[in-house]
Amino acid sequence: MKPDPIAERLGKIAIPQVSNEAHKRRLKLALLDARRSAWWGTLLIALPALFLTAVFLQYGLGVGPFFDPLERFIFAPIRHSGVRWLEPLLLFVLPLIAFVVNLLSVTHFSMTPGRDEFVVTVAVKRRWWNWIVVGLSGMIVAVIFLYAVKGDR
Amino acid sequence: MANDEPLHTSARSNTPEAFGSLYEQYYSQIFGYVYRRILHWETAQDIAAEVFLKAYKSFWRFRWSSIPIGAWFYRIATNEVNMFFRVGKHRRDVSLTELLDKEGFDAPDARTTESEKANAERELQRSQDFLLVQAQVRALPAKYQDVIALRYFEGKSVREIGEILGKGEGTIKSLLSRGLEKIRKKLPLDATE
Numbered sequence: 001m002k003p004d005p006i007a008e009r010l011g012k013i014a015i016p017q018v019s020n021e022a023h024k025r026r027l028k029l030a031l032l033d034a035r036r037s038a039w040w041g042t043l044l045i046a047l048p049a050l051f052l053t054a055v056f057l058q059y060g061l062g063v064g065p066f067f068d069p070l071e072r073f074i075f076a077p078i079r080h081s082g083v084r085w086l087e088p089l090l091l092f093v094l095p096l097i098a099f100v101v102n103l104l105s106v107t108h109f110s111m112t113p114g115r116d117e118f119v120v121t122v123a124v125k126r127r128w129w130n131w132i133v134v135g136l137s138g139m140i141v142a143v144i145f146l147y148a149v150k151g152d153r
Numbered sequence: 154m155a156n157d158e159p160l161h162t163s164a165r166s167n168t169p170e171a172f173g174s175l176y177e178q179y180y181s182q183i184f185g186y187v188y189r190r191i192l193h194w195e196t197a198q199d200i201a202a203e204v205f206l207k208a209y210k211s212f213w214r215f216r217w218s219s220i221p222i223g224a225w226f227y228r229i230a231t232n233e234v235n236m237f238f239r240v241g242k243h244r245r246d247v248s249l250t251e252l253l254d255k256e257g258f259d260a261p262d263a264r265t266t267e268s269e270k271a272n273a274e275r276e277l278q279r280s281q282d283f284l285l286v287q288a289q290v291r292a293l294p295a296k297y298q299d300v301i302a303l304r305y306f307e308g309k310s311v312r313e314i315g316e317i318l319g320k321g322e323g324t325i326k327s328l329l330s331r332g333l334e335k336i337r338k339k340l341p342l343d344a345t346e
Contacts, residue, residue: 024184
């Protein structure tokens with residue numbers, strides 16, 4: 001069968017190839033990375049947040065149905081497990097990681113070199129769940145840090 | 154399309170991580186397809202964003218046995234392109250790109266974006282023959298545009314086009330044949346590139 005000349009012609013045209021890496025990176029950040037960091041951040045601060053809430057209820061308001069079970073079933077076994085770094089890891093290091101990762105996922109810094117100065121632009125993204133995680137994890141880190149410093153004196 | 158499928162069966166899950174890998178694999182193809190159909194950089198960005206946002210939202214219920222994943226992305230993109238032509242520029246939904254801009258990440262690497270846009274425009278200027286054919290194809294009804302663009306601009310086989318458009322191979326062959334017939338008279342056969 002004789003090939004269709006119009007089909008042959010279309011089959012031979014040079015197709016323009018384009019690349020849009022900037023948009024690809026930007027869109028991926030919006031689609032996946034911020035949501036993922038909020039989810040991981042929530043997991044990382046869940047236990048310390050529960051612990052601090054129980055401490056506040058017990059020693060601040062005198063309401064104590066939560067602190068004893070938490071202490072008995074989670075923190076006492078951790079403390080007596082022989083792994084000394086496990087408790088600071090759970091209460092300080094993991095919330096610190098949640099804080100840093102979520103803060104980075106909702107802020108963007110760019111620096112443009114000018115003739116006599118550098119122009120630094122800080123863009124902040126309104127992803128509320130990330131900001132809630134940033135706030136809570138920052139608070140947990142600050143409270144645990146202050147407690148540790150005060151406790152040493 | 155079968156060659157584009159994820160190689161590992163472990164990648165065939167419906168998790169955000171799996172979507173991330175697929176995004177890396179298909180973004181350039183889908184953006185290129187949309188751009189070659191629309192020929193407008195910013196609109197192509199908006200439509201590509203819309204495609205991946207819609208895909209991400211419904212990825213959890215994507216059935217791997219139903220359609221190749223590449224065909225699924227192309228199907229969403231084809232629908233979005235057709236909606237753009239049908240509804241017009243002024244009545245589009247708010248795109249993810251617009252949302253991003255509203256939320257503060259306004260073109261963090263504007264120079265890269267501009268340089269990629271300029272490269273694409275230069276590439277188009279070099280492809281005069283493509284532009285000539287594209288102009289004729291755009292004058293056709295959407296059903297012919299889809300099959301001709303997928304076949305000759307994207308290099309898809311008849312079977313792959315059938316998977317993308319959800320039609321049988323016979324229907325695709327017939328649409329291709331009638332579409333080519335419609336542009337035959339308008340297109341000189343001896344044009345140079």
